[in-house]
Amino acid sequence: MLLKSAADRTPTLNEAVLAEQRPVLFRYALIKLRNAEWADDAVQETLLAAWQSATAFQGKAGLRTWLIGILKHKIADHWRRMEREVVTDVLDMGEIDMLENEDDDFFLGNGHWNGGPNTWQDPEAALKQQEFWAIYETCQNNLPAKMAQVFMLRELVGLEAEEVCRETGISDANYWVTMHRARLRLRECLEIRWFNSSQFNKESHHA
Amino acid sequence: MRNCREITELVSKGLDTPLGIGERLSIKLHVMMCSRCRNFLSQTQFIRKAARQYADQMFDSVKKSD
Numbered sequence: 001m002l003l004k005s006a007a008d009r010t011p012t013l014n015e016a017v018l019a020e021q022r023p024v025l026f027r028y029a030l031i032k033l034r035n036a037e038w039a040d041d042a043v044q045e046t047l048l049a050a051w052q053s054a055t056a057f058q059g060k061a062g063l064r065t066w067l068i069g070i071l072k073h074k075i076a077d078h079w080r081r082m083e084r085e086v087v088t089d090v091l092d093m094g095e096i097d098m099l100e101n102e103d104d105d106f107f108l109g110n111g112h113w114n115g116g117p118n119t120w121q122d123p124e125a126a127l128k129q130q131e132f133w134a135i136y137e138t139c140q141n142n143l144p145a146k147m148a149q150v151f152m153l154r155e156l157v158g159l160e161a162e163e164v165c166r167e168t169g170i171s172d173a174n175y176w177v178t179m180h181r182a183r184l185r186l187r188e189c190l191e192i193r194w195f196n197s198s199q200f201n202k203e204s205h206h207a
Numbered sequence: 208m209r210n211c212r213e214i215t216e217l218v219s220k221g222l223d224t225p226l227g228i229g230e231r232l233s234i235k236l237h238v239m240m241c242s243r244c245r246n247f248l249s250q251t252q253f254i255r256k257a258a259r260q261y262a263d264q265m266f267d268s269v270k271k272s273d
Contacts, residue, residue, distance in 0.1 A: 027262055036268070111210025117246035123253045127260060136257055154223065155258035156265075161223040180219040183251050190254070 013054040013063075018047050021067050027157040028068060031149070032075050042074040049074070064159075065166065106184050117187065120195040132194060139189035143182055150175065151182040209233055214244050218251060 025046060029039035049070050050057070057066055108114050126132040143151060146168075153164045165175050209217070214237045217230050226234075238245040 023266060026266065030265060036265070107210075107212040111212040113211050113243045116211070116243040117250055119242070119246055120250060120253075123250070127257060133261065133264070136261060140258075140261075151258075155255060156262040158259075158262075176216065176220055176223075179223060180216050183219050183222075183254060184215070186254055187247065187250050190250075 013050070013057055015051075017063070018050060018067075021064055022047065024064065024158055025067055025071055028153070028159075029071060029075060031152045031156060033078065038078055042071060042078055045074045045077075046071040064163065068167065106188075118191060118196070120191070123195070126194060135190065135194045139186050139193065142189060143185055147178055147182050147185075150178045151186075154179065209237065211237075211241065211244055214238075214241070215247050218244070218248050222251060222255060 022043060025043045026039055029042045030036060033039045033042065046067060050067055057063070106114060106116075140148065140151070150164055150168060150170070153159050153167060154161065159167065161172075161175060161179075164170075165172060170178065214234060217226065217234055220226065221230070221234070234244075234248070238248055
């Protein structure tokens with residue numbers, strides 16, 4: 001029985017398997033194209049192309065990588081159709097340098113916090129407030145472009161760390177530094193713009 | 208002993224890959240004594256939650272407009 005089921009595990013592409021990947025592909029397209037309609041078109045073209053060339057597909061382990069490869073072409077096609085100026089592909093970034101030096105303001109020379117995280121009052125409540133999401137978006141957009149791409153591929157698209165490295169061409173070590181840095185920045189931005197200032201607002205309301 | 212910078216690096220790494228027992232233990236011991244790193248730990252988890260919710264909202268807003 002066991003042997004048989006293992007042998008049966010040959011990769012088959014069916015609609016359900018493809019549909020499973022749709023949300024991830026859509027998110028990927030969305031952060032690249034920044035337009036929901038275009039993203040949706042690109043994903044549909046991708047799934048159609050995948051379906052038509054299913055025999056070219058080599059195995060389930062690499063399904064997402066394979067689909068993202070097709071999607072990248074569809075996104076490039078889109079830009080070509082739009083006759084945009086040369087849009088540099090921020091995802092083909094090589095190593096992200098400039099990080100090591102930049103890190104210094106968050107920590108002192110001995111590795112202790114320089115300032116550092118205060119306690120946030122009721123963060124869960126923030127998730128229900130429209131204004132919070134505007135701040136969140138601002139903070140995310142304030143990340144340097146390449147850092148933002150790495151962060152979004154991981155946290156918004158939902159790729160695994162190794163997939164992000166493969167997509168962006170950065171090394172493991174560079175990935176850890178970049179994500180650490182992105183989280184430090186986002187955290188600080190949210191604290192300054194939302195958590196500290198909303199406490200301030202509360203106090204001023206009482207006054 | 209790891210300092211705050213190193214602990215936060217581990218905390219961040221732990222959000223993307225499973226950590227070893229030793230690493231998890233040193234985070235645990237450190238945040239018992241350090242409120243800033245304790246805040247960092249909970250706030251990065253919160254940021255993850257917020258980021259996913261943000262992505263879901265984007266996704267939903269498109270589905271509705273279909």
